[in-house]
Amino acid sequence: MAVDKITSMPYAGWIEPWDERQIVLSTRLRLARNINGRPFPNRLTDAEAEAVAKEVIAALPEDRQWHVLHMSELLQAEKGVLLEKHLASRELLQQQAGRALAVNDEQTLAVMINEEDHLRMQAILPGLQPEEGWRQISLLDDQLAARLDIAYDQRLGFLTACPSNLGTGLRVSVMVHLPALAMTGKLDAIFRRLPQAGLTVRGVYGEGSQSQSGLYQISNQITLGHSEDDIIAQLRQLVEAIIAQEVQAREWLRRNKGLQLADAVGRAVGVLANAHLLAGREAMEQISLVRLGVAMGLCRRISYREVNLLMVSCRSALLQASAQKELTTEERDALRADMARKYFGGGDAV
Amino acid sequence: MLCERCGKNQATVHVKKVINGKETQENLCEVCAGDVWSFGDLDLNKLFSAGMGGQRALVCDGCGQSLAEFNSSGRLGCSRCYQSFAEQLAPVIRRFHGAKRHVGKVKLLSGVPEGAAWRADPALADKNYERLALQKQLEELVALEKFEEAAGVRDNIRRLDDEISRMMAQTPGGTSDAKAGER
Ligand SMILES: [Zn+2]
């Protein structure tokens, strides 16, 4: 069934290689919208929430194919997959009545229904493409606004449940892989400057500014008083500056710590290709090193596409879903190690 | 009433402030009001829970949520809450966003043949605000029974509407694309 691929398979569009450097994995855009005259989702009764969901689903444009998933009908494992593919948020998944997710066939556009706002539209694209993402999500927004009475104020812009999203309702997030800046201890200084520009950063698969995966998500925080184009332009400018610094840090490592770097990448390949028990945290650390190695020509045993796919496949929820049963920690670590060995052509070979 | 800051434009924004228990009002034009607000720090929780004592019993007539509930959850109950708690929310919004009025994709007030028109065009957004200011000015003049002046403002609105229509004909976008998508 078509819906199965959304809740089980690890593939998502952004895993495909996009540009040479691959420092930016993906760009996500989110638009918050509400329907006039209805309480926001946190104040809806179950019946009202279902009515809102029905109205939104009926308003979805027919020029693309939508898969509609109702939270009340999903298994726990399926929800975990949606979360880790960034198609749905924890807040949506934790609720039931009238909570739904519409995803297009390519899994590049999604509409969360009755999350914090009535509509949370999302576009996910590979690489650094905020302009193209805005084109797509703005068109979807126009199509929906032609059929729904959207809550809007001439001074405050689009009205949202939380005042922090007022105005454009637009949040642009870019996922970047910055292992060399992390290794050279330069990240903190860079990240400390982001709030002045109205941006925030958060470690992906980690706590706060610590990220075992070397992945960070950079987003705009301010949504009122800046146009969508300005938000996008400013984010692009800052992300490009960070990319340049990561490239520099990689060059510095190559020149000054070449042997240590080659050793670390080689050991990471060794672990992933041979381990039989692999905890999530360790897997993320080693995959991050291998990914850096692939980028710097230090590892040719695996492609970008494969290393991205491995990064996603190793997440607990996807392992759980592929096993189709609840796993113990040890079973999960074993399954994760099996998966990693396969990517390195190992199977059972030592 | 003229703007107290620039002294040029009509004051349509009335910012109330309470300092040491004394209420003062600043009367500003649309343009200057946008510049009053300055950047603050970005701690969400602190911002949304601070400085809202006093009228905690205030309740939104749209959804029944109280200001106290917003203070603890940080979320509003419905879009009407923005009017019900306008006075209390304004400083919170200013401190968080450091701004200003909404810019970017806007809902146009005029020049629309049918239905709503949403356009992400900065020049059109500016004209749209100009029209909003004129509309407010017109309402005030009518309320004061200054009909001659009101007629002048009405002419200006008409001229602006023509201009907006012309600009819309030249810019692709928004609604026409949406219609194409619907087929
Ligand atoms: Zn002024």
Ligand SMILES: [Zn+2]
């Ligand atoms: Zn309300």
